[in-house]
Every structure is written in C-alpha cells, then in structure tokens.
Amino acid sequence: MIEFNFWMDYLYTKFLMLQNKIYKSYFFEIFKTFFTIILGLSLIALTVRAVNFLDLIVDNGYSLITYFKYSFLNIFGIAPKFFPIAFLISLIIFIIKHNSNSEFVILWTTGVKKIVIVNLLLLSSLVVIVFYLLFAVYLTPAALNKSREMLSSSQFNSFLPTVRSQQFSDSFKGFTFFVEKKFDNEIKNIFLYDSGNNLKNLSSNTNNIKSTIIIAEKGIVEKKGLFLINGEIISNKSSDEKTEIIKFEQLNINLQELQTTVIKQPKLQETSTFKLLSCYLYKNNNLKVCSNNADKEIIPILIRRLALPVYMPLLCLICSFLLIKEKSSIAKRMPIFISSFIVLVFIELILKYTGTSELLRLIYILLPVTCLIIIYPVLIYKFSKQ
Numbered sequence: 001m002i003e004f005n006f007w008m009d010y011l012y013t014k015f016l017m018l019q020n021k022i023y024k025s026y027f028f029e030i031f032k033t034f035f036t037i038i039l040g041l042s043l044i045a046l047t048v049r050a051v052n053f054l055d056l057i058v059d060n061g062y063s064l065i066t067y068f069k070y071s072f073l074n075i076f077g078i079a080p081k082f083f084p085i086a087f088l089i090s091l092i093i094f095i096i097k098h099n100s101n102s103e104f105v106i107l108w109t110t111g112v113k114k115i116v117i118v119n120l121l122l123l124s125s126l127v128v129i130v131f132y133l134l135f136a137v138y139l140t141p142a143a144l145n146k147s148r149e150m151l152s153s154s155q156f157n158s159f160l161p162t163v164r165s166q167q168f169s170d171s172f173k174g175f176t177f178f179v180e181k182k183f184d185n186e187i188k189n190i191f192l193y194d195s196g197n198n199l200k201n202l203s204s205n206t207n208n209i210k211s212t213i214i215i216a217e218k219g220i221v222e223k224k225g226l227f228l229i230n231g232e233i234i235s236n237k238s239s240d241e242k243t244e245i246i247k248f249e250q251l252n253i254n255l256q257e258l259q260t261t262v263i264k265q266p267k268l269q270e271t272s273t274f275k276l277l278s279c280y281l282y283k284n285n286n287l288k289v290c291s292n293n294a295d296k297e298i299i300p301i302l303i304r305r306l307a308l309p310v311y312m313p314l315l316c317l318i319c320s321f322l323l324i325k326e327k328s329s330i331a332k333r334m335p336i337f338i339s340s341f342i343v344l345v346f347i348e349l350i351l352k353y354t355g356t357s358e359l360l361r362l363i364y365i366l367l368p369v370t371c372l373i374i375i376y377p378v379l380i381y382k383f384s385k386q
Contacts, residue, residue: 022107023120026094030124033090041082046075056151060171060260063157069150076143077269080135084347087128087312088340091121091319096333099322114383118320118376125312132312136305137273144270151262159255160185160221172258174198190216190228198258199233210236216251226253268297276302296355303354303364310368311347315340317375324382 050071056062062070098104108114162171165182174196180189192199192214199212216231228251235244268276276298279290321336354361 026098026117026120027124030090030094030121031127033093034086034128037086037089038079038082041086042075042079045078045082046071049074049078056262058161060262061158061160061162062151062260066150066157070147073143073147073150076135076140080132080140083128083132083135084308084311084315084344087125088315088319088344091316092322092337092340095319095322104323114323115380117323118317118379121316121320122313125316128312129309132309133306136309141270141272145266145272148266148270151260158223159225159258160223163187163221172198172260175258185221186218187221188218190214190219190226190231198255199253212236214251214253224254224256226255227251228253268301273302273305299355299361300352303361304351307365308347308351310365311343314368314371314375315343317372317379318343320379321382 053067053071053074056067056070057064104117107117162169163177163179163182165179165187168176168178170176174194175198176193176195178191179187181187192212194212194214195210197209199214213234213236214228214231215234216228218230219226219228228248230249231247231251233244233246233248233251235246237243280295280298280302283290318336318339322333350360350364354364
C-alpha cells in the first residue's frame with residue numbers, strides 16, 4: 001500500500017511537471033508568434049517610410065550614413081504601434097491552432113480547467129504590457145529624440161542631389177535655386193535667390209542687403225560649392241540705395257554654411273515622457289514643449305504611452321471566448337473577431353479626442369478595467385456550464 005501511494009505521488013508530481021512544461025511551451029509559442037508579427041509588420045512599415053526618408057538625401061543633401069541611422073532609429077517609433085494588433089493575432093492563432101488540433105481536449109480530460117489557460121493568456125498580456133511600457137515610455141521617445149538631434153548636428157553632405165533640372169528648389173533656409181539643364185555635375189542657365197544673407201559677401205558693400213540674385217549661363221556643382229561662368233550678381237538693398245549689379249566671368253560660391261529646412265526642434269512625440277508629465281502636472285514653463293494649448297496634444301500622447309497597454313488584458317478575455325465548446329464554424333467565431341476589431345478601432349479612433357474631452361478621457365481609461373471586472377466572472381460561469 002505504501003509502495004502504491006509512493007508511485008501515485010511520483011506520477012502526480014511528474015504530471016504537474018508535465019503541465020508546467022506545457023504551460024511554458026504555450027507561453028513561448030505565444031511570444032514567438034507575437035515577436036514574429038511585430039518584426040514583420042515593423043519592417044514593412046519601415047520600408048514604406050524609408051522611401052519617404054529618401055528626401056533627406058534628395059532634397060536636403062544628407063549622407064547615406066545619416067539616412068540609414070535615421071531610418072533605423074525610427075523603427076523604435078513604429079514597433080509599439082503594432083503591439084495591440086500583433087498580440088491579438090498571436091492569441092487568435094494560438095487558440096484556434098490548439099482547438100483545431102484537439103490539443104486542449106487532452107488538458108480538459110485530465111482535469112485542467114479552462115480558466116487556467118485564460119490566466120496564462122492574462123499573464124502573457126502582462127508581459128506585453130511591460131514590453132510596451134519599456135518602448136513607449138523610454139525607448140521610443142529617446143530613439144526619436146536621438147534621430148532628431150542627429151539631423152540637427154549633421155550638415156548636408158553634398159549640394160548635387162538637391163539640384164534638379166526644370167524645378168525650383170528651396171531645400172535650404174532663405175536659399176532658392178533653379179537650373180534649366182543638368183548633366184552629371186554640369187548645369188546650365190542658373191538662377192539663385194538668397195534672402196537669408198548666405199551670399200552677402202559677394203557684394204562690394206555688405207550693409208543693408210535685403211536679397212541677392214545670381215544669374216549665370218553655366219556652372220559646375222561641387223560637393224559644397226558652385227563654380228559659375230558668365231553671369232551677374234544683383235544685390236537688392238533694404239534702404240534707398242540703388243541695386244548693385246556686378247558682372248563676372250568666373251565665380252566660386254561656398255555653400256557650406258547653408259542650413260537645411262529639416263525640422264530640428266524635437267516634436268512632442270520625440271519628447272521624454274517625464275518632461276511631458278512635468279509639463280502637464282506641474283505646468284513647468286521652463287520647458288519648450290509647454291504652452292497654453294499644449295495639453296490638447298500632450299494628453300493623447302501620455303494616454304497612448306501609459307493607458308493604452310491596459311487594453312491588452314481585455315483583448316485576452318475577448319479571445320478567451322474561443323475556448324468555449326461549440327462548433328468550429330466561422331459564423332460562431334465572427335462575433336469574437338468583430339469585438340476584437342472594435343476594440344482596436346476604439347483604441348486608435350477615440351485616443352486623439354482625449355485631449356479635448358474629459359469625458360472621453362475618463363471613458364478611455366476606465367473602460368478596460370470595467371470590462372475586465374465584468375468579463376472575467378462571465379467566462380468562469382460559461383466554463384462551469386460545460
């Protein structure tokens with residue numbers, strides 16, 4: 001009898017260990033799918049956005065190294081936006097896969113309650129929340145701010161990519177240019193207009209210069225300069241002085257001091273969470289992001305970073321209804337899919353209005369908590385009836 005009890009205890013212990021291994025494999029399976037989806041969606045979005053970032057080279061003359069660094073840092077801003085949809089898809093794939101393969105049936109027949117799997121899903125949602133907060137609160141604003149600082153500290157690498165035939169270009173502050181023809185680095189029929197005093201040293205009298213116009217027959221574009229042939233310099237004065245016109249046969253222009261029109265001041269999305277909280281809670285006027293109407297923009301950003309992840313457990317509970325035993329037709333699952341989609345739409349659609357409406361702000365924050373309190377007992381009741 002003692003030996004029989006020993007073997008029963010041994011088998012029971014091994015069964016518990018087996019259960020733990022199963023739960024661990026389920027846990028890692030969910031996150032393997034989750035991170036795969038995050039990586040895939042982020043790379044697709046980054047590829048699309050990187051095409052737009054080509055303007056840094058074409059319009060602003062930045063180097064390829066700056067372009068790739070800037071594009072890489074922006075992936076930290078892209079990835080968190082896909083956390084809710086990626087987590088939802090990973091949960092649906094996990095539940096439907098194991099339901100279809102009847103793997104859950106083995107657990108139910110061995111006495112494992114369905115609410116245990118629900119708790120496992122809720123545990124996975126807490127881990128996702130930690131990852132989301134790590135990105136949204138710290139990594140994303142820090143990376144985006146770093147990318148903005150990189151553009152501010154880096155000068156344009158070459159003037160040549162910004163030159164396009166038959167097009168006016170104002171890629172630099174206070175500096176507009178037009179060329180009729182371009183072949184490699186040779187240009188013809190050049191028009192330069194400088195209203196930012198970038199070329200004021202070309203005049204014999206640098207005082208009271210309002211703008212400078214340069215017209216030339218042809219020229220050669222150097223890395224950060226222009227070599228012009230046969231033209232004239234027209235200096236418009238801001239006072240009653242006569243316009244000065246100087247003709248030239250050859251002219252070297254140094255463009256190294258030109259400033260690109262890229263925004264160099266960090267945006268609110270690129271600002272530290274702690275600075276935004278200081279601005280919102282303490283009205284710290286020493287911060288540049290603080291202004292009279294800043295709350296309308298700051299509140300949605302803070303809610304996105306701090307309150308949005310609370311919807312992850314709600315997505316878990318909605319998906320847990322797939323565990324209820326019923327026919328595996330799409331029609332039976334459709335209400336669950338629609339409910340999940342509505343939650344995702346609500347997360348994004350209502351968020352931008354939370355800065356202007358206190359009621360929507362309160363609903364956005366309290367809704368997931370209220371739904372969790374209601375849905376969890378409903379699931380327990382539904383499972384007990386099966």
